[in-house]
Amino acid sequence: MHKNDVIAYFGNGTKTAKALGVSKSTVSLWDVVIPWKYALLVEKVTKGAIKYDAALYQKNNTAGCNHQ
Template identity: 55%
Template sequence: MLKKTVIKYFGNQLKVAEALELTRGSVSQWGDVIPEKQALRIEKLTKGELKYDPALYTKSA
């Protein structure tokens, strides 16, 4: 799941942090692809409006 997609959905980094009960600093440290655990939580929180994409988290050989 891409950080920019999540921020667009929630409105800003603070709202993302509040929804996930994280600090805004934690959210700001995410790379372009957010941590897998948080992607799974967001999919659940948004009732599937934002989808977890396992392909983003597989390591290429």
């Protein structure tokens, strides 16, 4: 799940943090692909409007790394 998609859904980082019950710093520290546990939470909170994509979290996948 991509950070930009999540933030766009909720409106901004502050609203995202509030909706998920996490700190603003937690959201700001997310990489391009957010950690899987938050992705699962986002899917639950959005009632599936944003889907968890297991392919982004496969062990051999480099998505979510800081490499640009």
